[in-house]
Amino acid sequence: MEQHNSGGNLWMRLAGEEWVVLEEVYLTEASTYEWKYVMNGIEQPPIIYFCGQLLPLHRLEKHEAFGQLITPFSSGQISFKINGTKIDSYIYPDARKMTEEQYHLMLGDILNEASLCFEYSGIEIGITVDQHSRELSLAQWSYIEASFSLLRSMMRRVIEHPTRALQAHEQQIRREQVKMVDIQTLAWIERNRGRSITGTIPEIVKSSVREDSYNTYENRLLKRWLVELRHLLKLYRKQGPVEHAIRAEFYSDKIEHWLRAPFFKHVVTHQGLIRISQVFQKHPVYRQCYQWFESLYKHGNERIGLSYNYPLRETYALYEIWCYMQLIKVFREKGLLKDSKGLFRTTRKGLFLHFAEHNESVIQLNNGMRLSYQRVFQNDSPQFYTFTQRMVPDIVIEAGERLYILDPKYRVANNLGTALGEMHKYKDGILLRRNDERTVQSVFILTPVQSDGLRYFTEDFHERYSMGAVSLMPGSGIGPLSDFIDKLLVQEI
Structure with missing residues (x-):
């Protein structure tokens, strides 16, 4: 991609690395960069915008200004605006991150397993399974978060070249001005x-x-969708947690900006039925817009609550929940799922999946075992306790007085050994209250990293050290996880 010339004044780097001029910097998503601006002579402190947001100036030394920026959790073309001059750049995908397809695949798997587990919950409440639900949901918010940058790109192209x-x-005109007689x-x-x-x-x-x-059917419908999305984001601002409200307000401001585009002033909001026109079928940008808004309301399998304290744009949080639901799926398919009501929470507004951080979700199994998500261990815990610090492993399988701990880690491609080293705190630091003996039988990491012959994934390593790694990638099946559970069940018989 051809870069604009910034005059060589703006430099960037990752912490501890060499400074690189803006034209040559390789930006990756969800990363923190330091920047400095070298001023020429008596230049005033710079005014720098990144993706439309003003970058705060942290320090000023002689003819240099310093600051910090965090790239968004999405890739694609972005722009800087330095003292009024626009400079295009590009954010590349994080090589450790799953693809967007896998992201939405995890969401679908979670929802599907939740609907299958509901019959084991004993909860007597009607639930909605309409594929085009208008209810607010975790899945819908995740979709907005993950794909709003795509919508922004499409709307920019629509505003630049709208259909007409x-x-x-x-x-009534004067007869000499008549140009066409029909x-x-x-x-x-x-x-x-x-x-x-x-x-x-x-x-x-x-x-x-x-x-x-410009008052075409496609533009009228697009204006209707944007107005509806603006209203939807207002609901998320009111009913969601603080981090959702802040993001929803930012998205809503973007939509207000789009609706103020000059061509929209001549467009009347569409009313009535929606049909797929030739333009929506053949025009590349309008087709993408249609698909984006069509997918916006296809998250109605289960209404999932908004009482979550983690930002959903961090895929690791979704991967943790997905791994837990896949583990439930393994036990369910083996006929061991007994009671799943700990997976759900009911309110006057409907049914919610219960995955608040540090708030245990417990599943009962037929063989007396228990499966917990985000189980808390601390010094005053009744049956199992820690003598050092509070510990909250992601997934705990409890079999009487024995514990098996699984910790999903989706960004450990180059440091599996370090991640496994951290698991020793669970293995050595959680004790049985009645006799102070170690109670954790084994600790394992769940990761999308493929084994590729690494010793941490081998059966010999697992048996010898009672720890290791198990490969679990969205879309690649759960065979390794099922085999792991089979071995665990053999030990407990």
Whole structure:
């Protein structure tokens, strides 16, 4: 991609690395960068915008200004604006991050397993399974968070080149200004020429005029969708947690900006039924817009609550929940799922999946075992306790007085050994209250990293050290996890 010349004044780097001029910097998503601006002579402190947001100035030394920025959790073209001059750049995907397809695949898996587990919950409440639900949901918010940058790109292209069409309307004009005579114009002249004193064509003629208009069906429908999305974001601002409210307000401001585009002033909001026009089928940008808004309301399998304390744009949080739900799926398919009501929370507003951080979600199994998400261990815990610090492993399998701990880690491609080293705190630091003996039998990492012959994934390593890694990638099946549970169940028989 051809870069604009910034004059060589803005430099960037990751912490501890060399400074690189903006034109040559390689930006990756969800990363923190330091920046410095070298001022020429008596230049005033710079005014720098990144993705439309003003960058705060942290320090000023002689002819250099310093600051910090965090790239968004999405890739694509972005821009800087330095003292009024726009400079384009690009944010590349984080190689450790899953693809967007896998992200939405995890959401679908969670929802599908939740609907299957509901019959084991004993909860007597009606639930909605409409694929086009208008209810607020975790899945819908995640979709907005993950794909709003795509919508922003599409709307920029629509505003730059909106569709338009020749549309005819009747108006009264002087006869010498008539450019086109159609059947309606001739009929009007025949009816009205007799009213003229001379019997000639009247000086003022009612004629059809064709003009370019932006008030096409596609633009009217697009305006309707944007207005509806703006209203939807207002609901998220009111009913969601603080981090959602802040993001929803930012998204809403963007939509307000789009609706103020000059061409939208001539567009009337569409009312009535929606159909797929030729433009929506063939125009690349409008087709993408149609697909984006069509997908916005396809998150109705289960209404999932908004009482979550983690930011959903951090995929690791979703991966943790997905791993837990996949583990439930393994036990369910083996006929061991007994009671899943700990997975759900009911309120007057409906049914919610219960995945608040540090708030245990417990599943009962037929063989007396328990499966917990975000179980808390601390010094005053009744049966199992820690003698050092409070510990909250992601997934705990409890079999009587024995514990098995699984910790999802989706960004450990180059440091599996370090991640496993951290698991020792669970293995050595959680004790049985009645005799102070170590109670954790084994600790394992769940990761999308493929084994590729690494010793941490081998059966020999697992048996010898009672720890290791298990590969679990969205879309690749749960065979390794199922095999792991089979071995665990053999030990407990």
